[in-house]
Amino acid sequence: MQIDWATLAIQAINIAILIWLLGRFFWRPVSEMIAQRRTLAGQNLAAAEAKRQEAEAALADIARTRDGFAQERTAILDAAQKEATALHETQRDETRKLVETMMAQAKAAQEKSSADAQAGWEADARALAVNIAGRLAARLSEPVVQDAFLSWLVAGIKELADATRATVAAGETPLEVVSAAALSPEAEAEARRQITAAFGGEMRLNFRVDPALIAGLEIRAPHLVLRNSWQADLAQIAAGLTHAA
Secondary structure (H helix, E strand, O other), X not given: OOOOHHHHHHHHHHHHHHHHHHHHXXXXXXXXXXHHHHHHHHHHHHHHHHHHHXXXXXXXXXXXXXXXXXHHHHHHHHHHHHHHHXXXXXXXXXXHHHHHHHHHHHHHHHXXXXXXXXXXHHHXXXXXXXXXXXXXXXXXXXXXXXXXXXXXXXXXXXXXXXXXXXXXXXXXOOEEEEEOOOOOHHHHHHHHHXXXXXXXXXXXXXXXXXXXXXXXXXXXXXXXXXXXXXXXXXXXXXXXHHHHO
């Protein structure tokens, strides 16, 4: 067997040229395409990671906002409770001081011997009573005042004898709940709930407005009247002053 070196050389040259052509026009573009795809894939992964981090940050912001709302709600409720308590105590102290002032004036007036002094004291007492009503009426726009009267009314119901409460609850005539001003639907519903619970049974309640009360809530029935208003308080104070005189 003889080797045709010329043919072998030509084939070697052809193979070298083919390898060069493949490296020049095929492998290089393919390598560049692979590199581009790899770069694009890395960019997509980076973008996806950025989106994930943004979503986690948004969820964290939502959680912080929700926690803030919960804390704010708790703070508002605490502040409202403190305000109601402070207002109740302030009104009680003011009423006590005003009553003490009236009693002091009544005592001073009793010690006077002249009719003119007595007439002057009566005028002062009436003016002070009007001043009390005016000062208290100025607060009637605050819901906490109505809540205070409701709590006092419920306390008065609970102080009734068990037999009295049972008789009233079993009566066929609806109870009248009288207020100085019309109650809002929410306030009326809360008053209905607390009064019914205090009597310990289902009650039929009719709500009515009587501006003469000045402020307060009263219950009126054929055999039961619970006074719980500034009108009743002023009348009691006036009666006490008249008796003292």
